[in-house]
Amino acid sequence: MEEEEIQFSEAEKGDGPEVSEGEIKHLVKQNETIITLLGRIALKEEDVRNIVTRKKQNPSKYIEGYDACNGEHTVTQIAKIIGVKQPTVVPILQEWEELGIIHESEKSGGKFYKKLFPI
Numbered sequence: 001m002e003e004e005e006i007q008f009s010e011a012e013k014g015d016g017p018e019v020s021e022g023e024i025k026h027l028v029k030q031n032e033t034i035i036t037l038l039g040r041i042a043l044k045e046e047d048v049r050n051i052v053t054r055k056k057q058n059p060s061k062y063i064e065g066y067d068a069c070n071g072e073h074t075v076t077q078i079a080k081i082i083g084v085k086q087p088t089v090v091p092i093l094q095e096w097e098e099l100g101i102i103h104e105s106e107k108s109g110g111k112f113y114k115k116l117f118p119i
Helices: 021-042 045-053 059-067 075-082 086-098
Strands: 070-074 102-107 110-115
Touching (some): 045 059, 075 086, 075 110, 086 110
Antiparallel strands (some): 070 110, 102 110
């Protein structure tokens, strides 16, 4: 998995202590773990499955699409996995993000999503 490079402006760097890139990566991973654990307290696997498949004509394809939200697939790739056009999947991904079952990260190559729960 390609690690996301974090860029800071001069204003964001401030006068605080220097933090290595390795420490930043560790903090990012730690934050992702905390968010996932908190989410699991709020939602059970069945709840997430219901969110992903609710009112879908082909629920199993949406589960595949959700599983593809691993930080490696673009929105277009996720749409292709589900079997819909990219404009169709954008509001679905936005809803999933609002409901807290995925989070967005932008890196070179586009916008990527990462799931917070296994289903």
